[in-house]
Amino acid sequence: MLKLYTYFRSSAAYRVRIALNLKGLHYEAVPVHLLKEGGQQNQPAYRAKSPLGTVPTLEDGAGAHTQSLAIIEYLEELHPLPPLLPVSAEARARVRAIAQTIACDIHPVNNLRVLQYLGREFGATQAQKDAWYRHWVMAGLQAVEQMLADDPATGRYCHGERPGLADCSLVPQVFNARRFDCPLDDMPTIRRIVDACEALPAFANAAPAQQPDAE
Amino acid sequence: MLKLYTYFRSSAAYRVRIALNLKGLHYEAVPVHLLKEGGQQNQPAYRAKSPLGTVPTLEDGAGAHTQSLAIIEYLEELHPLPPLLPVSAEARARVRAIAQTIACDIHPVNNLRVLQYLGREFGATQAQKDAWYRHWVMAGLQAVEQMLADDPATGRYCHGERPGLADCSLVPQVFNARRFDCPLDDMPTIRRIVDACEALPAFANAAPAQQPDAE
Known part of the structure; x- marks a missing residue:
């Protein structure tokens, strides 16, 4: 039995939940609460599995x-x-x-630990943290929009007519963008693809609100 | 002929230079200076290739x-x-x-554009930027040390007796760590592996100082 250490709002865990659902793989979800008890991801038992203390971690047997x-x-x-990947x-x-x-140039810069550092070391206000968040989301998603809109390989999904690895990354990032009120008006290709994905049960069932640890 | 858009000091370009050398692939290096002329990576001709304006970009035919x-x-x-990857x-x-x-959780947070934002929006001093840089390098490399030291799959290189994808990422990150005076004393496995890699021409010839655009 696959075991996924996850947090309902973690964008990275959300990507893997979608992939597991698309492949029809059953798994046990083990919540790791990133904010409770000083961060459950920082407890030694979890750090032994994930040295950096990030979620997700997938356990498959040993x-x-x-x-x-x-x-x-x-x-x-x-x-x-x-x-989830094409052939060529x-x-x-x-x-x-x-x-x-998305996974390198947008998400890590907006990770919880980075926002916490901004508050702790630079006295960043919530408004300044939100502006930071939106800045990196907008710069990154505008680039993604261009990669999608300018390429005939884009189909109903990021690549062709079948959802795959890029869609697994895009949907959680757009979820976060909406949560932080990032304007996506000039990103019609992204919005169209995300709508198509969210109509599929594999994506809908992976959403934060559907998780057992959702608040 | 492969064409690599590169910047001598870019950690991400350095990774690809190592990989090209390990595979014995010849390529033309096209320098993109990240600091000159408002950043050559921001010019429209380059943005057409790399929408986010990052290096490297590899051109292979069209x-x-x-x-x-x-x-x-x-x-x-x-x-x-x-x-560069094992079998299983x-x-x-x-x-x-x-x-x-390395490529998601250390490097992007320390990217030039992020350091520039810290100076512009939070008035970060050089000392504060250096402290930021070291913080993420140390947190990330300590995790990598644990991943390497605790696992019998680690050999002369990150995985076994042959340099591969992980080594292509590790060596440029350690180069940056040293440039910013990060103490690596408690990372003996990383230091040993980086020494082994740097003794190989594929790694030595990819180093920033050996590039045509080195300053």
Whole structure:
């Protein structure tokens, strides 16, 4: 039985929940509350699984795997159907680049630990933290919009007619963008693709509000 | 002919330079100076290739590929020998998780554009920017040290006896750590592996000081 250490609002955990659902893989969700008890992710038992204290971690038998995109590639290799990556090297590079633009260049800069540092060390107000958050979301999603809108490989989903790795990254990031009131008016391709994804049970059931630890 | 848009000091470009060298692939280096002329990465001609304005971009015929780890996976798929990823899904997940801990959780938070924002919006001094930089490097590399030291799969290199994707990410990050005087005394496994890598021409020739645009 797969065991996913998750937090309902974690964007990275949300990506893996979508991938597990798309592949029809059952898993046990183990909540790790990032704000309670000084952060449950900082407790030694969890740090032994995830040295940096990030969620998600996927346990598969004896092995514990961290980093959401590495976990999704692992699932793809062990459970290839339905595929979350296309066939050609060029297309796979495109899908991974979209996913990594979100997972490397937007999300980590807006992570909880970074926002906490801004408050602690720079005395950032909530308004300044929100402005920071929106700045990186907008810069990153505008780039993603361009990668999608300018390329004929974009279909109903980020790549073609089947949801995949890029969609697993895009939907949680747009969820966060909306939570922080980022204006997505000039991102019609992103909005269209996210609407298509959210109509699918695999995405809808992975949403934060549907998780057992949702507040 | 492969064309790599690169900046000598870019950690992400350095990763791809190592991978190209390990695979023995010749490429033309096209320098993109991140500080000159308001940042050459912000010019429209470059933004057409890399919408977010990041380096590196790899051009292979008509295709332009961004995101360093996506580029290395692309090279791995088209030029499988020598391999930069191990064979089993479990081992591949481990190598990717080490690479992503660096490429997602350390590097983007310390990127030039983030440091510039700290100065512009929070009036951060150079000392405060340096403290920020060191904070994320130390937190991230301590996690990587644990991932390496606690696992019998670690060998002369991050995974076994052959340099691969994780080493391509680790060496540039340690180069940056040293540049910012981060103390690596309690990271003996990382220091040992980086020494082993730097003894190889593929790594030595990819170093910032060896690049045509080095200052």
